[in-house]
Amino acid sequence: MDRTFAVAIGGAAGQGVATPGDIFAKLFARRGLHVNAYNAYQSIIRGGHTFLTIRTGIENVRCFGDHIDLLIPLNQDSIDRHLNLMKAGSAVVYNSDIIKPIGPCEGVQLCPLPVSQLSKGSRSKVEQNTFALAASLKLMGLDFEPLAEILTEQFMRKGGKVVTDNLDIARAGYEYAAENFQPFVHPLPKTDTQYAVLSGNIALAMGGAAAGVKFYCAYPMSPSTGVLHWMAGHAREAGIIVRQVEDEIGVINMAIGAAHAGVRAMCATSGGGFALMSEGIGMSAMMETPVVVIDVQRAGPSTGVPTKTEQGDLWQMLGAGFGDFPRLIAAPTDILDCFKLVPEMHNLADRFQCPGIILSDLLLSEGRSSIDPRELNFVTEIDRGEMIVAGDPNTADQIYNRYQITESGISPRAIPGVPGHMHTASTDEHDENGVLISDEFTNPLKRRAMMEKRQRKVAGIESAVQPPVLLGETGATVTLIGWGSTDGVIREAAEILNQEGISTNHLQIRWLVPLHGEAIMRVLKSSKYSIIVENNYSGQFARYLRSETSYVPNGYIRKYDGEPFMPHHIVDAVKEQLASKTHTRHSVPMHEIRV
């Protein structure tokens, strides 16, 4: 990783951490810099401690990194929590009217802003944020103009007076910094590209729009609610019906109803809501009506820690719904992948007429990342699978069997409204023509044939999905294995290890079902020291991999404190494990930041 720059804003919920955060992200992305942002927050509307990190650089910034270059504490609590972690060469910009730095901070430039003196009697509560924002930009070597542009856009709705006031405040902060503080040695670079900045939840929602989703419904649940908000806000322009439903049971059933009538339907929730959806997952499989469900994982079990991240829902996804049936499960590896995976999942769910589950987590869904807008492809392939709609060549004279036994296991699906294709889709076991074989007509031979028909789809699914690919050189000393959202941080950890002379390669799993166990085993066969890295307590992926392949890695790195991995957590754990003379090869890194 080339040089990056990270700015962090800390404050109480309600103090306005988000707005300056958005402004930083926009400024960086418009400057042609990549951005990765993560907000550590709490389940509280006012108060507590929120800590937003925005990291930027010329190359793709894949995680929020290991250290802060510039800290903006908005209250005493924030500076108390973070000052001791600031390294030499960094800076802290703060309102000296209300904040006093306590404790040692060698080599850290303290930049006190006398806010009341600068504001000349203006009484806006968040003006300290604007002062700090403008002063910080001066330290980073940015011009004033781009900030003026963004502030104008931001406050235009509130009228010319508000714009002028804010510009005056910003200019005062900017000038004060020029006269009183030392700019950073390396001013932020600039490129000709312009990036979009979006959260994983927005990416998932936009991915749905690109996939042709026409019905979206949800029950609000952190950290998945952002998908609902984007969908609701853009529903009319996108031609999507968006409904808020009474509970997640209603959500999945409504989505399946819409899908059954012929539209692409999607819903998103978190672990607790998904638990309520389980029976619906089985219904989708049994009726062979495709539906796509997004589970944004948060720290569990039960209500757990609603605003903290975890990769703890894998086994719930593997086991959701009783009985045996084909399903699809994939975990996007970054925010752009959140966008790309959704149409891919819809195509597969439609083709194989089964439930598709997307396993995101708080880190991806509520994190932000810069994306080249050309990557947001809305003319991606749409494959609705074998579907019979009104107006198709008339086959009404032939007998239509909705669940016709085929070699592929896929039976052409007529949607309601097509003449001559009436049938009942049933959650009870049924014959080819949809007639129940669960009561009067129970028949072991037919039951077996229907079970095998559905399960034959598994082979097709396996060949429709690409197996994972090893990143880095084969034969490296260390192989790091992760799944889903940890891709970015593991990549960066591997880069650091390689730079430090510990050759490391990396295998990231995106498709969990199908897993491609044999392909994974071929890759891992040549690994010398393998470590499975995951954001949960029990090693859910490690256990799954073992159950599918009998593979046991040499070590584990796990974190289940609610916060995501930082690169040094992995780097340090790898080094410890390589140096270890004991059999304890299970690292649980400590999260040093108090959030």
Place this chain on the structure above:
Amino acid sequence: MTTVVEPQKLATTDFKGKVDPDWCVGCGDFGVLSALQKVLAEMNIQPHDVVTISGIGCSSNLPGFINTYGMHTLHGRALAVATGVKMANHKLHVIVTGGDGDGFGIGGNHFIHTMRRNVDLLYVAMDNQIYGLTTGQTSPTSRKGMKTKSMPYGNVEEPINPIALALTAGATFVARGFSAEPRHLLDLMKQGIQHKGFAFIDVFSPCVTYNHDNTYAWFRQRVRKLEDDKSYDPSDWHAAMKRSLLWGDEIPIGKFFQRTDLPSLDQAEQIIDERGPLAYRENRIASHVVEKFVSELM
């Protein structure tokens, strides 16, 4: 000169399902099924334009016995599924069928919310005041004191009042039928299908096997048609509420309430317009709209 082709008249037999019902001989549900088949034929609604949706239970097997599109969904979830179907293709006639346990017990939450949303569908609850398919346990409409396998010393709970519940939850068409009054039931069904909004018909549909309290004879002695009372005005919600509380020697059946001034969910939903059913819309979003979505992020 143009020739007007008369749409082919449908017969009840056109709605005969792939298999015959496997209900007990004498089950009230036969009367409901046959009234439904008759009314669809009389109204000349094409079988492929109807989706009959149920949950789980004896009466919920109905979609398998009628020749329309059918969905035999999860226990209690039919109304949620039906809402999705109606949103995706509002041109379809959606009919939901099920029992008292399915609709008022496990599905109670969806029952309330589907009514307040005024989803345009006909919901026929075959109310036998017992759980039949699980061989005779207390249901949400079982009378207080009734002895069942699950409450052998008698039900200690008050039963739910589906009519009063529907009225307070905002249903725009609320009626009660009796499966042994087929013509009356058929007429209610016809009005329910014609009603643009949520139409609820609670139908007394006696269970001859497990409920020996609420028998055909028991109902016959008690039911009184609201239609016979010329002074009754079904547009008066308060009058409907008052009648809904009547239970005992006299039990009203008929149309309790109807209002037509509220839009149904598909009428209120801005996305549904002259472009036709969502299921037949273009999948792609226009490029100028996409450009706007992306520019918001820049």
